[in-house]
Amino acid sequence: MAAKEYEKKTEEFILPIVERMGFELWDVEYVKEGKEHYLRAYIDKPGGITINDCVAVSREMNEILDREDYIPEEYIFEVSSPGLDRPLKKERDFERSIGKRVELHTYRAIDGSKDFSGELVDYNADQVTIKDDNSQQVFERKDIAQIRLEVVL
Numbered sequence: 001m002a003a004k005e006y007e008k009k010t011e012e013f014i015l016p017i018v019e020r021m022g023f024e025l026w027d028v029e030y031v032k033e034g035k036e037h038y039l040r041a042y043i044d045k046p047g048g049i050t051i052n053d054c055v056a057v058s059r060e061m062n063e064i065l066d067r068e069d070y071i072p073e074e075y076i077f078e079v080s081s082p083g084l085d086r087p088l089k090k091e092r093d094f095e096r097s098i099g100k101r102v103e104l105h106t107y108r109a110i111d112g113s114k115d116f117s118g119e120l121v122d123y124n125a126d127q128v129t130i131k132d133d134n135s136q137q138v139f140e141r142k143d144i145a146q147i148r149l150e151v152v153l
Contacts, residue, residue: 037075101150
């Protein structure tokens with residue numbers, strides 16, 4: 001199985017746990033960092049996730065991971081909050097972020113810059129539109145390296 005298949009299978013197992021506890025599953029990722037593999041689940045709820053929330057989900061999910069044993073290599077399982085500056089990856093992330101400020105980083109410079117910020121006003125499968133003070137800018141999604149919520153202090 002590839003990383004995407006591990007993520008999908010993990011999502012199938014963890015989603016009922018997360019929903020039963022009244023949380024939202026933000027993302028699941030399986031990545032290699034240095035010599036270690038990590039299986040991470042990001043959960044959220046209105047008002048934010050606590051360490052106790054993460055521990056509760058982790059305990060239940062660890063039992064399933066031990067029983068199902070679908071990832072052959074050793075890995076570290078983590079449950080955490082997606083953070084204030086959470087990346088937008090899935091369509092639902094974009095949908096719930098309409099009207100919020102985002103930071104956008106492109107693969108190549110556009111008008112001399114790779115970094116942009118503004119209010120997310122629209123998106124579709126091919127494009128993302130943000131507006132700042134007086135103008136709107138449309139970006140092709142294939143040109144976007146990363147888009148995340150902007151932390152406004």
